[in-house]
Amino acid sequence: MIARLHDKKTITMGPLVTNGIISENLNLFLAFIIGIGFGFVLEQSGFSSSRKLAGIFYGYDTVVLKVFFTGAITCMLGLLFFSLFGWIDLSLVYINPTYLTSAIVGGIIMGAGFIIGGYCPGTSFCGAAIGKLDGLIFVGGLFIGVLIFGLGYKLWEGLYMAKNLGSPKISSVLGLSDGIFALLLILAALAMFWAAEWAEKKFPREEY
Amino acid sequence: MTDTKEIKKTKYLNPYVGGVLLGLVLLSANFIAGRGLGASGAIKSVVVTTMTTVAPSSAANSGFVKEFRQSHEGNPMKTWLVFEMLGVLVGGFLSGAVAGRLKLKVEHSPKITSRKRLILALTGGVLFGFGSQLGRGCTSGAALSGMAVLSLGGFITMMAIFGTAFALAYFFRKNWI
């Protein structure tokens, strides 16, 4: 974690900010640009519609699964190849820490929120941006939810901090190289996509 | 890799094309800033700002605010995720404008009322907001970005989110189908 603290290297490789190649203000500006790309792609893919998103859980629309996994795989392959070519120092890329208990409990609560509210945070902003009032209300709900977490922090601090495993990679936990794991993930994703297209044919619905 | 016949059937981008584009956006975030995308982190900044403005003294003692301050210096609104999410609003709006989807409405299944849909959206939002803090990130921050960098936590959170939603799907089917 400290790795990012003092890594102002003189080497021109990514990540550009951590390596001190671009300034903090330019970084924020680029964050805005990246956000525009993120929002545009989400909306174009149909993530601004809660009924379309919820389709994954009933098999009538699997766009979430496809976009989500294709996106993760594209980025993963990109990072692995960039690292292979020496364009990016992967040890400086942020890897979310794993706190086992809170990852599972938090995930369960988020899953419930997903099926009840029909959005996740990123997509609710997207929905709100094109005038979906349910998206806007969801964003309001997010604010309340985070506020509740913040105000009652002491109550769940123990849970939040339990089982800190550091920032392990799933590949090293499974004892595989990053490359082998990537290949397995690709094959698993393609199998899921194939099953998803089968399900869409089986439970056809008009698109929302 | 566009097959125009396939795409014309739908008003949306082909999901695989969308996925590759999303992956490229995520890759550029990692390449430029050394971090993935996120959404709920921007809300956290707003909440921290609210707490510090409304009740500065109690906020200063809050472990939540302290934890945030440890990793963010200066103005909590001047963070990467806040700027990124402002971009998302603009990007979503642009996309909706291009595709002619800008319209104020409440989207819901014909089996439920708009009012019920809004209550459900609020409930879901509260749960998601809470869960995203506990799980250190939402679908974009923890699951998507985490998976791309092969983070163990990313995969666990992803499975917990989708597993739970699938498990509960039956009970909420009337709201969607």
Add this chain to the structure above:
Amino acid sequence: MKPLKWLALFIIPLGLVIAAVPPNTAKPYKLTADQLLAEANTRTQYVTPDVVADMIVNKDPSLQLIDVRSQDEFEKYSLSGAINIPLTDLLSEKYTDILNQDVKMNVFYSNGTVTANEAWMLTRQLGYSNIYVLEGGLNFWFDSILNPQEPASTSPDEEFAKYDFRKSAGAVLGGGGAIQAQADQLSAASSPKPAITGAPKKKKVAGGC
């Protein structure tokens, strides 16, 4: 052709390539002498005792302390949780797995910083990442953590906060034998945090979502 087939056509070969490439070459580059000198000049390899003490106290699993002194010295005194890799054995194959990894943060320490820096220099030259040196070595550790000086009454609050942290960390870390540490580590995940006040400010990249 269907989009799914197109996708498969692109990503399966890419996946095969990335899986077939030996993992070593996918690791970061080796440093040239110039780069190493530049890195040494910016003193980026140092971690302060406060940061290390905080990580030990919080049982941060990403910390790996490595004592590069001789075995004798290690047995007499070592930091909590440290392992012993004497400088003379640094390049021995049995330690490669510990040193060349990208999960933990390896922190070398010796009495001062000379030996630790030699170890840092060698391993960085090999292209290993996540290698650090404890600033000031064990001597400075004793002065700052185990035996902190109370700041003058005119000092800013931060100095006092730092002092309080050091005092309480010192109390927890006072003993610290290698064997005890091993046992500690095993139960680290579930054991409660020792009471520590005012942890030092840690800089991390703003993460999460």
